[in-house]
Structure formats: structure tokens, C-alpha cells
Amino acid sequence: MSGHALVCTQPLAIIAEQGGIVLGVGRREKNAVAQPQATTEQMMDQPIIVAKDVEKVYDTGKVRVHALRGVSLTITRGEMVAIMGPSGCGKTTLLNVLSGLDEVSAGTIVLDGRPMESMSDKQRTRFRAEKMGFIFQSYNLMPVLSAVENVELPLLVAGSKSRDARKRALETLALVGLADQANQRPAELSGGQQQRVTIARALVNHPALVWADEPTGALDSETSGDIMDLLSRLNREYEQTFVLVTHDPSVAARGDRTIFMRDGAIESDRPNQRPTGA
């Protein structure tokens, strides 16, 4: 217990620095870490997600549920956007359609310059493998794989060699403070540790876009804070775009802006005052 607790309460940012690990968009080399700001400024204004008049209707035959009603939004590269709203307002549905996990009933979504409707399931899947990472509330780790095997899986899917994938997975696990737990299976890890494995898995492939559905929903407030510190830092340092669905205002407050939804539509979309000391 004590070992796990100690790890959980360690400041993740410090661990990340000690690890000296590189994370970023695309396949940047290690020596490129020194000047991330230059690229940030150049890319910050480029939209990475553009959704226009997106509608999503679930038709069960007996009932038609209008989950999204004409949602339009633009998210620029490197932004951390929080989506909030009451249960059933369409937050997760929006995340699903934006990420290409689900299809829209109407409207258009352009991701990184590519219209989603023009992509086949195969192309969308490949796009996800190359450009996206996912963090889920209930972690959704493969129970039969160890932490490091879970983390290396996206790399293997993307075609990395086993040895390289293992190396990078271990580095990423070290970044999230789980170097010592690399060979443990999810059932042997605490909730916070499992969520950090999920984060490592989402980030190991240097995705341009990270989708997080209630990333701290299953965690206590202290661990939740640690996780958000880590996500904020990664977002800031490696220009990855984060889209977070959350119920927690304190989590939403860590983003650049917060979109409020109600009844399948965007009620408000306003920038946050981002804390500076994280």
C-alpha cells in the first residue's frame, strides 16, 4: 500500500522532468525538445478540429433520440478544451463523433485538414492509430497485458518494431511515474496508477489529438489533481490538442476554454483563465 500511495502522491511533473522523456506531435527527435515554443507559435492558430452543424440521431426503431443538434465548433492545434454539461447532454456523443468513433447523422467534421465523411472505416481507424490517443474514465486497459504491454500496443498497431515499441513504452511509463510497475497487470495497480497507464498509452504514439472522457472521474481529488497536472504539462510542452469531457469544474478550469452543452447543443463556449503555476 505504502509504495503505491507514495507513487501516487509524487508530483508527476517532477517525474516527467527526471525521466527526460520526449513527447510531442509527430515523430520529433529527442534533441528537438529544447525549442518547443517556436513550433507552438507557428501552429497555434491552425484549426485541428472543425465541426459544422453536426447532428447525431439515434434511431432504435421505436424511439428517435436527437443526441446532437447542429453543433459547430473549431479547436485549434495545441488547445486544451473541456466539454461540460449535465448527464445526457451529448458530451460523450460529441467526443465520439469528433474522434471518428461514431458517425454523424448530418454536418461535417474536418480533422487535421481531412474531412471525416470522405474517409472509410479503415482510413478513419488508421487515422486514429496515427493521430489520436484516448483516455477513458474507467481506464479500459487490457487486463491480460502488463502495464508496459498496454502502453506499447498503440505503437505496435501503428507498425513500430517490437523492440522500439517496448523502449518507448517504458520511457513513457517512466514519464507518468510507473517505471517500477511496468510489468504489473492492471488488476495489480491502483485506480490512479491505472489511469496513468491509460495516459501513457494515449500519449506514447505522440498523437496530435488526445481525447479524454472523464479522465479523473474514477479518481480521488488528490490523484485527480496529479493527473490534470500531468495532462496540462504535456499539453503545454508538446502542443498536443486535448479534448476533455468532464463533470468536474476544477478539471475544466485547467483547459484553455470550456464548452458547455445542453440538450445536444452548445450552450456556451468561453476561454478559461489558465493557471500558470502548474
Place this chain on the structure above:
Amino acid sequence: MQDIFGLPVQTLMTVLLALFLVGAAIIGVLALRNTVMFKMGVRNVPRRRAQTALIVLGLMLATLLFSASFTTGDTLVHSNRVRALSTLGEVDIQVQSTRGAASQLDQLLGPGGRAAVYFDQTLVDRVRRALENDAEVEGVAPLVSESAPVLAPYSRLSEPQVSLLGVDAGSQAGFDRLKQADGAELSVRSLADGQVYISETLATEIGLRVGDKAQVFLSEKPTLVTVRGIYSEGGVPAAENSLVMPLERMQALTGNVGRINSVLITHRGDEIEGAEHTDGTLAALQPLLRGSGLEASPVKRDALERADREGGGFADIFTLFGGFSIAAGVLLIFLIFVMLAAERKRELGIARGVGMQRRHLVRMFTFEGAVYSLLAAAVGSVLGVAVGWLMVRVITAAFAQFNQEIVFDFQWSSLVIAYTLGMVITFAVVVVSSWRASRLNIVRAIRDIPEPRTSRRTWKGLLGTAALLLIGALLTVSGLSATSIALFMLGTSLLVIGAALLVRRLGVPDRVAFTVAGVTLLVWWLLPNSVSDAILPASLDDTGGIEMFFISGIMIVIAAVWTVIYNSDLLLRLIVALFGRVRGLPPVLKTSVSYPMQNRFRTGMTLAMISLVMFTLVVMSFITNAFAGIWDDTHRWSGGFDIRASTSYTNPVPDMTAALRTVDGLKPGDIVAVGSFSSAPVKAKAAGTDGEPANLNINAADDAYTDVVSYAFGSRAAAYKSDRAVWQALKSEDGTAVVSAITVPAKVNQEFGEQPPPVRLSGFFREDPIVPENTYIEAQDPRIGRVQRLRVIGVLDDVALSTGDVLVSQPTLEGLIQAPVPAESYFYKLRPGVDAVAATRALEAGFLANGMQAESIREEIDTFAGTNTMINTLLQGFMGLGLIVGIAALGVIAARAVVERRQQIGVLRAMGFQRSQVQLSFLLESSFVALLGIAIGIALGLGLSRNVIGGFAEQFPGVRYEIPWLQLLVLAGLAYLSSLLTTYLPARQASRIHPAEALRFE
């Protein structure tokens, strides 16, 4: 069938029905008292119909195997009964002379001898009077029956053994009436002098039609008769080839006017019911027949019992060989319910959370299981009949060449037993798995958290280990004292397993403890024969029977699966290392091999099922292949002769060598040697044994036979250094005999419903190389009771099928009978290059008047080999039904995995797994288990077959250990393809899961 597993059908059915009804009553009462639980339990059945269908399919397999075995047995019993009834009809009891063997001998030695077995016809009236108050007796009739060759002059065809029946037209009440194929009755009373009726079979065999003349050879001078009609039924008691004439005419022909040689008695009821009153009639006749030299034989009851024994024996073979599949079926039942419990885990946890007791969960689960069991046993028992029908078709084809009519049949009692047996087994497993499912931790169940590993140091565990060791020790000791290798090996194996559990308690890691135990068991059970013979106590040599095949199969499969499962991580690494470089494969491979290796219990059970069945199929393939070779050695089977022939005793060939010169179609020198057998019925028993001597047809070889014959001996008297020396001694030493292998007991009884030999020697086994010095058979002249001791100097090889049970020289037989006995059987050795089939035809044509029936021995061997191969293939096919069990297990697991891993599939898809990769992952997962199971099965089969074939080779020279590569490849390919087909649908279903839908289940 009258017996199943050696138990009377009625008893077995009563016990099983009682168990079933008690179980049903308990379930019924519990259901009434817990209607909510009952509804909660059974609502799952109609709710998921596809899953219910899959479960029922899986559960029914054990029942199906029982039902198919029993149906096969019923069919063979029924066919044997039909055959028996066709020769006896309504005749239940036959009163004849007690001088059965003597009378045959009298007949053999001359026509005048026949008179000895005839008695005054007035006995019929006395029998009627003795039975007149017995309402069960329907008819009493006199009969004269003889056997003689019949020749059709027009077609030049003959039948050497035709039953001639002299029937009293006035005594036919209650007995079978002669009927034509169109159902019209034929009246014996209407037959004019010289007219006869003949059976349809005889008419077909020798080409006789109504109005044709036929010659009957009741003596050297034939009697000419005219065929008045042809009957298709009613000519009883007789073989298929029969001829009927009025009683008085038959008496006159045989020179026995006013005398008969049988009194027939029939009871009320149909042909089978009639046998039931046998004891009453026998008792009523006892005072009348006492001291008369006559006896009443319960011919119907004896025939039915023999039919039941033989048919039941066949069913026993199928049940025994199907044992592995049934074991696999029971494993599948357990697996299905364990998985069902896993699926219901959350529901059960919630139920416990809201206040249900464990017993409530057991009941709820049991109610559901009871419905599945009822359905599965019903479907399985009915489908088993269908499978049995298919098997009967194959058996019919196999026996077609022997004119054995197989009539499909199943008894309701067998169906009830198959149903209740399947139901009771399934239900017992349901109760055990329900109890197991109820022992859950509420929080872990609701949150679907894996159960922690249990402590190694519980008292219960220690007691279990101690009990296992104690049972192991007891079995080992009793195996040694009872000289049973099965008990000994089982005991020592339990000691090994107990030791593994014990050292594990002392802190030895699981992997080490179980791997060492698994490997030890494998080595122990697969020791080569030479090594096991050297290290095991000599008293245990050759004490293992067919049950050892079953026990060793189960043990080595358990050991192998154990070893593999506890070293799965090494296997996993090896696979990843081997295939990890294939483009696109690593992520798929990683998940597909990790899941089965993590779910050790499920994987272990499935591996056990597949490997168990594959193992048996592989061993069967080896056996079939090994035995295929022995048929090639014609010389060994034929004893050096090419043609076997028999002639009628009523018209023997006085000088065969001279007569051969006149046979058309045979050139001088075509036949290089002719040996002959004389045959005589005697009474005999092993010297020094108690009991009455039995009827034995003793054969006597002439010098030409013993000079040429090359049959080998399994055992020889110590004085003879070679097989030839034994043959030479048989010829030159008066009073010596050689016996067939079946007359000497085997160390392991491998007879299934076979008729025991009339003489059974004791004091040694057929596996022993030496015949003990004082081994004698006491042969008795049945006419005068004079006894002669025959010294047994050799036990023939198993394949010497034409020698009969006891073979002596002709001078020895003459010494015993005190008269020369004419030869009836001939063995011809042909010059190399002479066509045996053509020579056979020439011989039959040349000795037509002597009623010669000749067969090419090679043709006989081929027929025998074909039947043998077909039966082996059928057995293999029956055992292969078990493969369905293993494959169904894979299907069940795959279907369950799709449900269980829905979210994980969603994550994989979100992560970038293509649909095809998800599908491939599931297929690879099943492939991994299937291929591993197949590989284990084949490896174990290869290992054990060496010993099995080695054992057979000692008994049957010519049996060889050869790997049947093609068969193995086909088996493995079929098994693998079937497993792929089974998992294809769940895999496809998994690949179709929409990621957003799957993740919504969070």
C-alpha cells in the same frame, strides 16, 4: 439390450429414473417455495435464445454419445434376435435326445447311426397330457429334422447343408405357418408324394423354381423331390436353407417310421413373449423326461440370451471407446456452467447485495441449469438415435459380405437410460458449478474484479492433500496386492499429484511444483514397455486391459495440460519471438495469446477436451494403420494354403488326390498339396477341472496337412524347439493336440460378448511362451463315454482361424472314436501363379455331388480386412464425435469472450485496430488453443501409441509402429478447420462491434 455397463437394463433404468424423479421433485418443491428465484433463474432461458441454443448443444453431447452407443447395441441385439427368431419362429422348447453329440457322431459314421436319436412318436401325446393344464402352452408338435446336401440338377448348383423338416400337418396350431412371399399359406397336407416346399433362400441359392426337381442326399443315393412351393417364412426350426415335407414321408426317407427326433413346444404370445414361460414348462416336463434319455431345451431363451450378449458386447465397445468423448463432454458441461456463472457474476453479486443468501443463488442457478439439462438431455438422446442410425448404416455395409442382416432398432428403455443418465450427469455438474458460483465476494462480483488467489495454507487444503496422498498410497498397495497395474499406476499418480500439492504448501513455487509433477506423470505413464517391464514388479506384467487405455489417456492429458498451462508465459514468449516480426501481427498476436494464457482454467479445460479427443483419434489411427499391415501377410493367415473347402458328410470324397485328376479346369500340378480335416463331435473338458464336459467339434488333420501347414504357435510345450517340431509331433505322437488361442485365457480379458470356447484350459496364459508339461484335455466318446487324455503341445497363433478349437491327428481321432472318420474339410496349396479364384470355381464344379463349398483364402482375408477396417473407422468416427465437444467449447468461449470483452474491443478499435485485426485476434486466439490442443493430443498419441502398438506386436506378429502421417494431417486439419468455423461467427461479431457503442458500456 438386457445389460448396460454390466448392469441389468431394468435395474439401471429404475435407479436412474428414481434419481431423476427425486431430483425433479426437489427442484419442483424448491421452485414452488421460491417462485421469485425460479422466475429469475429460468427467465434467462428464453431471453437469449442463441446462447440457450449453444448451451443446449454443448450440454447434449455426452447424452448423445450414450444414446448413440445404446442404439447401436439395441440394433445389434435386435438383429441377432431377428436372426435367432428366424431360425426358431414360435418354437420355444425343443425335446430331443440327450445324446446330442453322440447322435451327430452316429450320423457322421453312417446312415444307420441316425436311429439312435429317434424316439417313439407317442411321446408327443404324453407331453401334451403333461402340459394340458398349462394355459400358457399353445401347441405341441412332433418333428423329424435332418441336415443334408441338396442339388439342383438343372442349374448344377448345390447347397451342402440344408435343413430337412418332416412336419405333422395336424399339429400346427400355435406354430408358424408356411407362407409365400405374397402372404398366401402353403398347406403341408396338400403335398403329394415326392413333393416338397423349399425356402426362398434355398431357391435363390441353387436356382430352384416351383415344379423343378431337386436331389436330396440323405445317403449316397439321392432322393428325387419336386418343388411344389417356395415359402418366405415359417420353415422352423431350421437354418435359412430349408426344405419341408410331410412327417410320414420324412420318417420313411430316414427309415424311422413311427419315430421322431424332436418334440416342439410353443407358448402363447409372440415369438419373444413365448420364451417367458420357459421355466414353467421345463418344470412340468421334468417328471416325464426323467430317465428317458430325452431332455427339454429352452432353445428360444438361450438364443435370445446369446443375441443379447453379443449385441450388448458391441455396445460396450462403443461406450468404452466413446468414454473419452463422454469425459470431454462432462468437462464441457462444467465449462459452460462456469462461464455462465462468470457471465452472471455481476447479477449474482447484486442479488447477494440486496440480501439473498448463498443458497438462494445456488437455487436460482440450479433452476436455470435444470431447464438447460432437461432440454439438452432430450435433444441429445433423440439425436443420439439418429447418430446411432448412421452408425448402423456403416455397420450394415461392413457386414454386408457376411449376409448378416442388420435391422435398425432402439428400445425405449435405452432411450430413457441415455436421457436420465445424461440428465443426472448434467444436473450433478450444474449443482456443483452453482455451488461454486455462489461462493463469490459481493463487491468483487459487482465490480467484476478478479478473485484473489487463495491461500495455500488452509486446513481444508491440507486435509485434501493428505486425503489424496492416503488414497494414492492405498491404491498403490492394493494395485500390488491385487496385481492390477491400473490401480497401481493410478495410485502412484495420485501420490505424485499429492506430493506436488504438499511441496507447494511448503513454499515451492506453483510453476516448479506442478511442472515437475506434470512431467513426472508424463514420463511415468509413457515409459517404454521395455523400461516399465524392467522396473515394475513382474506380477503386474500384462495385467492391464482396455481400461488402461482410458486411464492412461486421461492421466497423460491432465499431466500435459497441467505442464503447458503452468508454463504458458514461456510459450507466449516463444510464439511472440517466432511470429513477432511478421508485419501487422505483433499487436494482434499479443492480445490473442495473452487472453487464453491468462484464463488458465478455461483454457486448461478446453485444451484438455481437445487433446483428449485428438489423443484417442491419433491412437485409433495408429491401431488401424498398424493392423492394416497384418492382413498383407496372406501366408500367416492361410497357414500356407490357398483354398479352403468343405464337403457334405453324407457324401464325402473317398480319395481327394485321385479325384482331383478328373476335375475340369485344373491342370496336373496346379495343386501342389492337399491337406484334409476330419471332424467329430465329442465331449471335452480341461483335465483336472470340475464340471461337465462340453460339446466340442474336434478336428483331425491328415499327414499332408501337418507336413505343409505353417501356422505359428504362441506357446509350445518345452520339449519342442520350433513350430515345425510341434506340427511334426502332432503327426507322429499319438494323443497329442494343439489348441486355438481362444481356449487359453489371456492375462487381460478382451472379449466383448463373445461366446466362450467349449474348452478353457487353465494354469497358464496364452501370452506365456511355454505350455506347462501336464496340460491335458479329456475328450470323451459321446456314445460310450470312453475318455482319452489329449496332451496339449501347442497354442496356435491368434490368426489360425481355420483349425478349430482343438486339432489332433487323424490317427488320434480314430483312436478316440474307434472308427475312421471321413474327411470333410480340405486345404489346397496351389502352384505359384495359379489363379485361386478360378481354381475355387473349378473345385466347386468338380465336386458338385459332394456339396463342395470352396473359398479362396486370400479373398476371405480381404473380406475380413475390409470389415475390420470399416469397423475401426466407425469406431474412430464415433470417437471423433468427441471433437465436436472440444470445438463446441471453443465456440462457447469465443462467444462468451465477445460479450466479456466488448469494451476492450471498443478500446482496441479506438486505438487503431482495424476490424480485420479484431477478427484475426479472435481467430488467432481460438487457433492458438485449438492448435495447442491438437499438438498435445498428437504428441501424446504418438507417445502412447508406441507402447500400445508394441503390446499388440507381441500378440500379433506383423503389427508395426508406423506413423500414419496422412491420417494425422487430415485429423489435425479437420479439427483445426472446424474450430476456425466455430469461432468465425463470434470473431466476425466482435469485428462488427462499433467502437462508440462498445465504449458506451463503460
